């Protein structure tokens with residue numbers, strides 16, 4: 090039997106895996122900060138959408154991808170402030186605020202997109218971050234294609250995960266975050282400002298989620314479409330749980346999702362498969378959940394104070 | 401240096417519906433062990449929380465080393481070398497001892513790269529003070545006693561020279577308590593000042609130099625410990641003479657109300673915890689079950705209350721045989737249950753006082769009509785119970801979690817007794833509550849007996865067993881070792897039976 094088509098098929102899937110995992114990984118790593126501090130933000134989807142739109146419109150109008158990325162970051166900070174204000178200062182229910190934020194994100198970006206872009210008759214695509222081929226390494230057969238021909242935002246996750254781990258486990262700030270989500274009163278009695286710590290954690294979360302959203306327009310697809318995030322914000326929430334609230338765990342879980350996402354895209358593209366495409370689209374979501382349920386033997390406990398406002 | 405380390409003047413603090421501190425004055429001398437004595441709810445914790453910066457007083461002044469200070473938050477307190485070991489430990493269970501100790505001590509951007517030095521310092525302190533604390537252990541893996549040592553070490557690490565301990569012995573075994581008191585004496589000898597909150601008279605007498613008695617949010621008196629005695633302290637604390645010995649009339653047992661034959665219960669580990677217990681309880685009789693905790697008493701109580709599965713040959717209530725199917729309706733068949741753990745079983749903590757009062761009867765008339773709760777009736781009823789049982793709470797809508805332990809227990813007792821049960825099962829009715837409430841609860845139980853109830857009393861407190869019971873059964877390793885009359889001269893014999901020796905008749 091000829092092995093070559095199989096290898097090529099595998100190569101194409103694995104090459105796409107990391108890229109597919111990237112937006113989810115940004116959002117999930119951010120959400121880990123927020124949840125570790127005790128704030129559950131189910132509004133990630135909305136935050137990502139707004140980040141995607143901000144990134145797209147600024148990059149498109151200015152022709153500068155970096156400016157687009159900065160705009161996404163600014164939108165993330167703003168989202169974080171809004172979410173924190175309602176959940177931490179006003180102490181509104183986190184689920185309700187998160188759900189509302191998803192709807193707002195959907196609505197606002199939808200309207201703005203239609204008004205300014207969809208019917209403008211302009212050419213809407215922009216030039217995305219180009220893949221960077223790592224000298225020599227990218228020439229390795231198979232591995233070169235899979236690992237060493239990605240764009241900067243994909244490579245950046247290699248920095249993001251260890252950095253997040255370092256901040257969470259090796260800095261005073263990280264220690265405060267972990268304490269505040271577990272036993273806020275204890276943190277309070279040693280002089281930690283619980284609510285301020287939570288504000289920072291939420292802003293980190295929404296900023297990373299917005300970057301994840303911007304990835305979709307600046308480094309993946311080359312334009313915005315309504316609802317472009319397609320549930321990745323929710324998958325990120327699941328990835329946080331399956332990853333046991335740790336950045337490396339989240340990386341594993343999002344790569345797993347990435348593999349199946351890439352697989353279903355390939356299968357759809359092949360076109361001669363007799364499976365309705367809706368089933369294929371559901372595949373990565375279903376399989377990720379099933380595999381992770383199977384893999385997660387010892388259930389890691391959620392932070393004790395998750396979802397509970399302080400005082 | 402000033403001889404007085406802390407002076408609190410006219411401290412006032414109110415919460416909605418409660419005045420916790422109403423003009424408290426307190427002076428603590430450098431290097432002394434100063435007890436803060438008072439019943440639950442007297443305002444001890446609130447007063448010390450103010451000193452530690454957790455609450456802001458409505459009025460009043462604090463002088464520290466003679467200088468007027470404002471302590472706005474715990475950080476201020478720590479910076480002034482005030483440390484506090486809270487009644488409910490303030491440790492994060494999922495991080496290590498060392499991380500708990502340095503928590504909040506560094507600016508946020510600090511990289512924690514000096515952990516070896518922190519470990520060393522902790523180990524040195526631990527050795528110095530003989531505390532036996534391992535800096536690398538996760539707090540959640542430590543016993544309660546160990547966690548308390550971590551709390552003390554945390555305060556010492558932060559450089560405390562005034563150490564506040566809020567009811568530290570409440571969570572300890574008698575041996576651990578003894579050890580702690582000795583340790584506090586050592587600390588004081590090294591020059592630390594200690595404020596020790598308690599409601600136990602013996603501890604005051606044993607460990608303190610001076611004692612301030614708090615009652616109803618006011619400081620009643622400050623005394624030199626060697627010039628006072630437990631009786632005087634009890635009177636000051638409760639505000640009247642305390643009947644240390646209850647007046648108990650001779651019991652007049654009538655017909656058998658409740659009986660069980662050959663009860664067998666397995667515990668959650670699948671071991672046989674109750675190994676064939678038979679007993680009966682008559683009208684106007686209190687049968688006490690004595691025993692060291694963990695000899696099957698909890699399982700016995702839970703099984704009789706129908707809360708866990710069990711096997712038995714026969715159970716009768718008012719001469720009616722009971723089947724397992726009846727277990728869910730026992731409280732409609734004239735039985736009441738005062739459980740061992742009021743917070744986990746007796747009460748619904750996030751609910752109000754009045755909701756807890758009607759927790760078992762809310763579906764019945766007059767509290768509910770055609771599916772609607774009758775709030776006015778419920779309110780009036782709750783108010784009458786609060787009055788009758790002198791329960792101290794803001795009002796009947798207050799969350800029960802805010803009440804002190806003694807008042808919470810009174811709510812359970814009030815609810816159960818007000819149903820006029822024929823058979824009353826009581827487990828550890830006065831554990832962890834102050835003497836005023838203890839006396840009250842015991843009197844209520846006796847009154848219930850005199851009104852005709854059959855009462856099964858389970859308690860690990862021998863004093864309580866002897867004070868209340870008409871007959872005493874001793875339980876050991878799931879079996880009844882024998883029966884003894886409540887004659888104080890037999891207390892030693894009961895002690896032997898509790899340790900597994902069969903009854904020896906002289």
Ligand SMILES: Nc1ncnc2c1ncn2[C@@H]1O[C@H](COP(=O)(O)OP(=O)(O)O)[C@@H](O)[C@H]1O
Pocket residue numbers: 415416418419420438439440441442443444445446447802803804
């Ligand atoms: N955070 C709070 N909110 C409302 N009431 C409180 C609060 N803390 C204490 N209280 C009330 O203040 C009174 C004194 O409480 P506390 O100081 O805890 O008593 P204790 O002497 O037993 O330590 C009690 O009636 C208690 O219910």
Ligand SMILES: [Mg+2]
Pocket residue numbers: 441444445446487566
């Ligand atoms: Mg207290």
